[in-house]
Amino acid sequence: MTTEHTVIVVSADEALIAQCQQGLAKSEDYRVVVCADDKEAARRLDSMQVHLLIYDVPAGTDAANNLVTSARLSHPQVARIVLGAQDAHALAAQVARNAAAFLFVLKPVFCEQVELTAKRALELNELSRRHRVLSRELKISVDDNIFDEAEQSSLKGGVSQFERLVYVSPAMAELVAEAKQAAATDLPVLIFGETGTGKELLARAIHYNSGRMDTPLYVQNCGGMSQDMLHSELFGHVRGAFTGAVADRLGLFRAADGGTVFLDELTEISPSFQVSLLRFLQEGEVKPLGSDKMYHANVRVLAAYNRPLAELVEKGEFRRDLYYRLKGFELHIPALRERPEDIPVLTDFFIEKYAGVVGRRVVGVTKDVIAKLRAYQFPGNVRELEAEIRRMVALAEQGGYISRRHLPRNIADVSVEPPAGDGAYAIEGDTLKEMVESLEKRVVMETLTRHRWNQSKAADELGLSRVGLANKIKRYNLQDVA
Structure with a gap:
């Protein structure tokens, strides 16, 4: 792991806290936050970008109503580890099952155990995230190109966060x-x-x-x-x-x-x-x-x-x-209308946030919805966008997409100007052959750029074989300038 991960430890057990701090202090990749109770931990979950929750089950805890169980829906992106005392293992095991925890461990634990367990939990959580993203992208790729491809940035590292602030601009x-x-x-x-x-x-x-x-x-x-x-x-x-x-x-x-x-x-x-x-x-x-x-x-x-x-x-x-x-x-802080490139990634962030809350799986957002959201001025800024996404997630079908019919009237009626370059091409050349070649070169280059030079996807869209596309790249001396 090369980035800092925030780990919240919820416990009043001083020995456990010391082992967690000692185990995670061996690497600069971790930031450890200790919370004495569920109330304090809930505030931290809502305020910080948290990656892992280590929950020490207190005696007398309600197995169905506690922080780690509610975090399964409210913060599904946070990995969860449940710890319990030897004499209350049945309660801790039930809490772990209800919370769909990565691991259930009985105390005492040792610093080496904490270090290895945290590392494996975060690795599995990242693999699960990538699987969700890839599943969405593979489904989008067979839907006649009606969906935006901005989700690829989630795998390429283009999206950044500063705690709960999400941006690419x-x-x-x-x-x-x-x-x-x-x-x-x-x-x-x-x-x-x-x-x-x-x-x-x-x-x-x-x-x-x-x-x-x-x-x-x-x-x-x-x-x-x-x-x-x-x-x-x-x-x-x-x-x-x-x-x-x-x-x-x-x-x-x-x-x-x-x-x-x-x-x-x-x-x-x-x-x-x-x-x-x-x-x-x-x-x-x-x-x-x-x-x-x-x-x-x-x-x-x-x-x-x-x-x-x-x-x-x-x-x-x-x-x-x-x-x-x-x-x-x-x-x-710039207004949202001044940074429309942040709208697609904020939309994805809020969909993931509220799909868990309402218990609904939303596959993605159609391309025309993103275009409408980017064209809308959002006088209420990010707060207004969040409210609209939350409402649309609640309206979307289970396993479906957020589409234009889910938009409110004020956003649906916004006119969207076509991107620069759409429509007619500037055709160069004196003869018919030169003009056709000029047009073909432009179309091939734009298709490659749109697919980030993924030649398989570009060839499929153009109706060419990979060899045929490679020949045209060589013929026109096309190069990836990104």
């Missing part, structure tokens, strides 16, 4: 590269993007790739909240500070001490609250509402906004000193 690749640089520091980060572009996903990815990965991450939306309520949520309050304050409240800044707080809709905070936030960023001071006592907290702040913050600073609506204090890194 250069714009997103550049953003992720900068985000990884930001994650390696402890500086605050500003994230700008339209609604639905994935600002919170990017913030979570930064946190889980930082040195604070094992510490809490708390999220607070600042929109639509009064100054006192927001101050209470972040800084806390003491009993009697205001009407309804019947008990002390710690506040997110103190609760996240050593960790990260993500503030969404930053531009909605009031001028007076901006002063409090600036003071916290400068000195780490936390003063709860109604208290005379000052506390301190070490918290990294990530903040997101969807209105041009620099313009608000120039207008005097946002404090300049606070803006520069928050601007350790400033990241801009």
Whole structure:
């Protein structure tokens, strides 16, 4: 394995945790995240790109209702290993069966055993993924070329992920590269993007790739909240500070001490609250509402906004000193309409995600559906695309394709312009023979390019033998320039 794999270990057994960490620490290919209970592990599964789940069955667990069993449907791409105590082997075995686990192991386990088991589970999971992709592509290849061939990138390594962010576009690749640089520091980060572009996903990815990965991450939306309520949520309050304050409240800044707080809709905070936030960023001071006592907290702040913050600073609506204090890194997530090349891979990602949730096998997406999705402007960005794919997965037939009839009216009615180069060819030559040869050369070259120079597929489409195609490649001196 040449890439980093994230392994979540769900256990309260210190000896088991030590063996897992020691076994997986032998290779730089693993990132180990330890979770004490199902609730914490579920948050990590939803926030991180997880490859393997090692689940230590607690005593008294419901064999049909637990994290590893639900992960079978909610996160089918995650490999699962179940561990159990000797005196509760029957319960652990039932959990393993319900979860369709790769392996069921009784404790105690040793670091060498963990290392080998994890490696084999991930290898089998990757083989299963490739089998699914190849099965879909082989079925597509006999369906009269009505399906797009973008799925091939899943085997060729063209699709990238940064935790839960999926992309192929250069714009997103550049953003992720900068985000990884930001994650390696402890500086605050500003994230700008339209609604639905994935600002919170990017913030979570930064946190889980930082040195604070094992510490809490708390999220607070600042929109639509009064100054006192927001101050209470972040800084806390003491009993009697205001009407309804019947008990002390710690506040997110103190609760996240050593960790990260993500503030969404930053531009909605009031001028007076901006002063409090600036003071916290400068000195780490936390003063709860109604208290005379000052506390301190070490918290990294990530903040997101969807209105041009620099313009608000120039207008005097946002404090300049606070803006520069928050601007350790400033990241801009492009709107989905600015990167339509990401739509096919996001579509595949959401199909795999929701097909497991609703218990439905969807083979693929027709070519005209992808064309319609790429032409649609998506004012709600990735969030809107995800909602549409989830709905279409629920409507699709078992073992069938998502086709045009599953599209909502607003997307189905979008006009799709034919790709450049379709239709008439520019024919060169003075004689009929030269013009025919010019046309033949163009058709053969475009067919080879479309099939990524797979000569068997190109020959089948052109109605030629492989030898016949090879002769034309030689005759016209065609070369793969990719």
